Amino acid sequence: MPERRIVIQKPALTPFNVVAGIIVVVGLVITVIRFTQGLGATTNLSDYNPWGIWIGFDLLVGVALAAGGYVTSAACYIFGLKRFHSAVRPAILTGFLGYALVVLALHYDVGRPWRLPYPFIVQSGTTSLLFEVAACVALYLTVLFIEFTPAALEWLGLKRARGIVVKLTLVLTIFGVVLSTLHQSSLGALFLIAPSKLHPLWYSPYLALYFFVSSIVAGLSMVIFEGSLAHKHFHDKMDAEHLREADGVALSFAKAASWVLAGYFVIKVIGMAQANSWGYLGSGYGLWFLVEMLGFVLLPCYFYAIGAREKNFKIIRRTAAWTVLGIVVNRFNVGLIAFNYHLPSSERYFPHWMEIGISVFVVTIGILVYKFIVTHMPILYAHPDYDAH
Numbered sequence: 001m002p003e004r005r006i007v008i009q010k011p012a013l014t015p016f017n018v019v020a021g022i023i024v025v026v027g028l029v030i031t032v033i034r035f036t037q038g039l040g041a042t043t044n045l046s047d048y049n050p051w052g053i054w055i056g057f058d059l060l061v062g063v064a065l066a067a068g069g070y071v072t073s074a075a076c077y078i079f080g081l082k083r084f085h086s087a088v089r090p091a092i093l094t095g096f097l098g099y100a101l102v103v104l105a106l107h108y109d110v111g112r113p114w115r116l117p118y119p120f121i122v123q124s125g126t127t128s129l130l131f132e133v134a135a136c137v138a139l140y141l142t143v144l145f146i147e148f149t150p151a152a153l154e155w156l157g158l159k160r161a162r163g164i165v166v167k168l169t170l171v172l173t174i175f176g177v178v179l180s181t182l183h184q185s186s187l188g189a190l191f192l193i194a195p196s197k198l199h200p201l202w203y204s205p206y207l208a209l210y211f212f213v214s215s216i217v218a219g220l221s222m223v224i225f226e227g228s229l230a231h232k233h234f235h236d237k238m239d240a241e242h243l244r245e246a247d248g249v250a251l252s253f254a255k256a257a258s259w260v261l262a263g264y265f266v267i268k269v270i271g272m273a274q275a276n277s278w279g280y281l282g283s284g285y286g287l288w289f290l291v292e293m294l295g296f297v298l299l300p301c302y303f304y305a306i307g308a309r310e311k312n313f314k315i316i317r318r319t320a321a322w323t324v325l326g327i328v329v330n331r332f333n334v335g336l337i338a339f340n341y342h343l344p345s346s347e348r349y350f351p352h353w354m355e356i357g358i359s360v361f362v363v364t365i366g367i368l369v370y371k372f373i374v375t376h377m378p379i380l381y382a383h384p385d386y387d388a389h
Contacts (some may be wrong), residue, residue, distance in 0.1 A: 020364050027361025031355045034108055042354040048340060049349035051109075056335035057359050058105030060187060063137070065210075068226070069095025069144055070173075070180040077173045084252070086245040089151055089379050090230060093225050093370065095145040098268050103141060108358055129189055136183035143176045148287030148373050154383040155376060162386070185212040185381040191334060199338035201289040202281050204271040207334075210327025213264045219298075220257040223248050224320035234374050239381035251308055254316040257323065258304035265365045285341060292322050292333060 008093070036040045045052050072091035075081045107113040119131050120138075146165060153162035188211030191198055204210065231246055238246075272278065280286045300323040307315035340348065374380060 022338050023361055023364045026357055027371050030357050033373050042118070042352060044349060044352045048343060048347060049336060051334065052349055052352040053355050054105055054109040057289045058337050058362060059102055060331040062102040062330060063184065063187060064215050064218040064327050065222050065324065066095040066098025066182065067180065067215040068150060068223040070267045070274050071216060071219035072223055073173045074177050078177065083245060084249055086242045087223055087227065087249045090226060092144060092147045093373060093379055094222065094226050096148045097370055099137065099141040099144055101362050102137065105362050119376060129186055131185045133183050133190065136179045138175060140179040140183065143179065144174050147172050151377045151379055154378050154386055155166055174208060181212065184215040189210050197340050198334065199285050199341045200275065201285060201336045204275060206271045209267060213260060213267065214327060214330060216274065217257055217260050217264060219259065220253045221320045221323040224317060225324050225353065228280060228317040229319070230374065230380060234380055237374060237380045243381050245385045247313055250313055251311060255308045258301050258308060260298055261301035261304065261363045265293065265301065268293065279296055285338065292329055296329055299324060
């Protein structure tokens with residue numbers, strides 16, 4: 001019978017809680033300003049730069065880093081790799097919170113957020129690629145919520161409802177993988193309409209493929225990264241199964257990430273060859289592109305392989321953190337840095353401090369909610385009254 005967890009009371013007034021409280025208060029103040037005085041008072045967005053850090057970071061990065069949900073559940077329930085079972089709930093939780101925060105951030109970015117449901121209920125928008133992204137994100141957020149509910153239902157003691165949801169696991173996993181494949185790639189395809197605005201080194205007819213493949217890397221790396229942080233800060237919440245399987249998950253995901261990174265590098269080079277964009281490598285943007293490709297693709301590919309071969313988990317976990325940073329760099333390059341590259345520096349976009357504040361606020365909210373759920377619900381351990389699924 002699974003062991004019961006011992007709850008350890010921790011002091012409420014910690015440096016983390018103090019800093020998080022300050023961030024939340026500042027974020028709420030900026031929120032009031034944003035929704036009472038409009039985008040102009042809180043952002044540096046313009047007609048030339050309608051998408052800023054709220055899209056580049058909160059949406060593009062957020063969706064990519066939330067990919068661990070579909071990657072892990074597909075590995076466990078579709079491909080039958082049950083040894084990853086202990087990683088499914090943490091990955092689903094991270095994915096669910098990631099997508100929920102993306103939707104929250106969109107309310108700040110959209111001029112009239114109350115119109116977000118309009119394409120679904122007022123007018124048909126099915127010919128728009130953005131409609132497909134919105135529909136898939138909305139549906140997948142719903143799927144992730146349902147996939148997350150068994151932990152909440154166990155916490156609430158609702159056995160019958162929990163049993164019904166568990167029976168839907170395989171269907172939900174398949175549906176989630178299909179939806180993720182669609183919208184992860186479509187986020188890249190959005191930039192296909194701006195060939196004159198996005199630098200040739202990042203623009204490619206294969207942008208949809210690039211975004212999808214890199215989302216797999218992001219998902220694998222985020223599971224390792226999140227797992228290492230959970231192991232450090234919530235070790236007392238983990239049961240024997242999670243502690244026993246943690247290294248196996250990190251090792252297997254590192255091997256997979258190394259292969260996917262190698263494949264990603266190859267298709268990027270093929271795309272450059274087809275576009276014959278080698279001449280741009282000698283420019284300033286070209287040097288930055290090489291930093292991204294060599295420093296954030298080939299380098300983690302190599303260290304993931306070394307870490308997996310030598311079973312060096314310190315290397316694997318540090319590489320995971322570096323790869324997560326690389327995903328952030330790539331999405332920033334496509335959505336912000338290499339976008340509108342031809343404009344003079346005086347007209348280039350740089351985020352207002354309030355935009356950065358809201359992004360930090362949204363991330364902090366996610367961390368606080370994650371901490372609450374992991375502390376109170378059976379995420380990192382199996383509930384003693386239920387069989388694992």
